[in-house]
Amino acid sequence: MSAEQAEKLDLSSYPVIGLGSGIYFTSHHPKLMEQAKRLGKGQQAFIFSTRGCPVVGKYHTALKQVLTEKQVTLMGEFSCRGYDCTGPYNLVNGGNKGKPNESDELRARKFIRRILPKEVKVPDIPLEKGKHVYVDAKSCIGCGTCVCSCPMNVLTIKDGKAVVIKDEDCTHCSKCADGCMQGSILIHHSKKEMIQIASKHAKRTSL
Ligand SMILES: Cc1cc2nc3c(=O)[nH]c(=O)nc-3n(C[C@H](O)[C@H](O)[C@H](O)COP(=O)(O)O)c2cc1C
Numbered sequence: 001m002s003a004e005q006a007e008k009l010d011l012s013s014y015p016v017i018g019l020g021s022g023i024y025f026t027s028h029h030p031k032l033m034e035q036a037k038r039l040g041k042g043q044q045a046f047i048f049s050t051r052g053c054p055v056v057g058k059y060h061t062a063l064k065q066v067l068t069e070k071q072v073t074l075m076g077e078f079s080c081r082g083y084d085c086t087g088p089y090n091l092v093n094g095g096n097k098g099k100p101n102e103s104d105e106l107r108a109r110k111f112i113r114r115i116l117p118k119e120v121k122v123p124d125i126p127l128e129k130g131k132h133v134y135v136d137a138k139s140c141i142g143c144g145t146c147v148c149s150c151p152m153n154v155l156t157i158k159d160g161k162a163v164v165i166k167d168e169d170c171t172h173c174s175k176c177a178d179g180c181m182q183g184s185i186l187i188h189h190s191k192k193e194m195i196q197i198a199s200k201h202a203k204r205t206s207l
Contacts, residue, residue, distance in 0.1 A: 003031040011039060016075070016116070019063060020048035022082055027062040036063055041071040046115055048108070050082025050100060052089070076115040080104040110178055125186050132189050133164045133176075140184040146176035171197055 003021060011017050019036055021029035028049060039045065045067055047060050056079040067074055081096045081104075089095040100108075123136035133154055135146075142160040152169040155162050155176060162184070170187065172194060177185040189197065 003029045007031040007035055009035070011035065011043075015043060017043060017045045018048060019045055020078075021050075023049050023051040023053075023059045023079075026059055028060075033063060033066060036066040036072075037070065039067070039070050039072045044073040044075050046075040046111075047077040048111075049079045051079060052081070052084030052086060052095060054081065076111065078108055078111040080107065105181075106179065109181065113178060113183075123184055123186050127188055131164075131167060132172075132187060132193070133167050133170050134186040134188070135162045135164060136182075136184040136186070137161050139182045141182055143181065145179045145181065146185055149175040149179045151175070171201055 017039065019028070019032055021032045024030075027033070028047075036045070047063055047067075049056070049059060051059055053059075059079070060077050064074060064077075081099045083094055083099055084096050085094040123134070123139065125134045125136055127134075135155070140161045142157050142162060144157050144162070146162050147155045147157055151173065152166065152171060154164060154166045154170045156165050157163070170189075172187055172189050174187060177183075177187055
C-alpha cells in the first residue's frame with residue numbers, strides 16, 4: 001500500500017496497528033507520521049522500517065514520540081535494511097541489493113509472533129486430549145519448513161501438507177511454529193507435560 005493510500009485509512013476502530021515505512025531523512029514517511037497522530041488512547045501499535053544504514057539508531061524516535069503523545073501503547077519495533085538507491089548508491093545501481101531477504105522476513109515473522117496477542121498468532125484449532133502438535137491443513141502450503149526445522153522429526157509432508165507423525169517426541173521448542181510462514185502450526189502442552197518434557201530431556205546426552 002502506498003503512503004498516500006495509508007494516509008486515508010480510518011484506523012480509529014483497530015485495537016492493534018502496525019506502522020511501517022522506509023526511512024527517509026532519518027525518520028518514517030511523513031504521511032505515516034500524520035496517520036500516527038490520529039491514533040489515540042487504548043490503541044496499541046508496533047513500528048517497523050526498512051533503512052539504508054546498517055544500524056537503526058534513532059530512526060524510530062520521532063514516530064515513537066508521536067505514539068507517546070497520543071498515549072498509544074508501543075508493543076515493539078522491528079527494522080531491517082532495504083534496497084537503497086540514494087546518493088552514492090546510484091553509481092553502483094543501489095546498495096543493500098536483495099534486501100529485505102528471506103532471513104529478514106523470518107526475523108520479521110518471529111517479531112510478530114512475539115508481540116501479537118496469542119489469539120492473533122495461533123491457528124484456530126480445537127485441542128484434543130493426548131495431542132500436542134496441530135497443523136491447520138487449510139492454511140498449510142506444504143513448504144516443508146517445519147519438517148526441516150524440527151530437531152525431533154515430529155512432522156513430515158504427506159499429500160502436499162505437513163502432518164504430525166511423532167507427536168510424543170515434540171519438545172515444544174517451537175521451531176516449527178516460528179518458522180511457519182502461514183502460521184499453520186499450533187503446539188500445546190499443559191504445564192505438567194512441560195515439566196515432564198524438561199525432566200526427560202535433561203537426562204539425555206544426545207537427540
Ligand atoms: C529520499 C530518501 C531518503 C533516505 N534517507 C535515509 C536515511 O536517512 N537513513 C537510512 O538509513 N536510509 C535512508 N534512505 C534509504 C531508505 O530508507 C531505504 O532505501 C528503504 O528501504 C526505502 O524503502 P521503500 O523502498 O519502501 O521506499 C532514504 C531513501 C530515500 C529515497
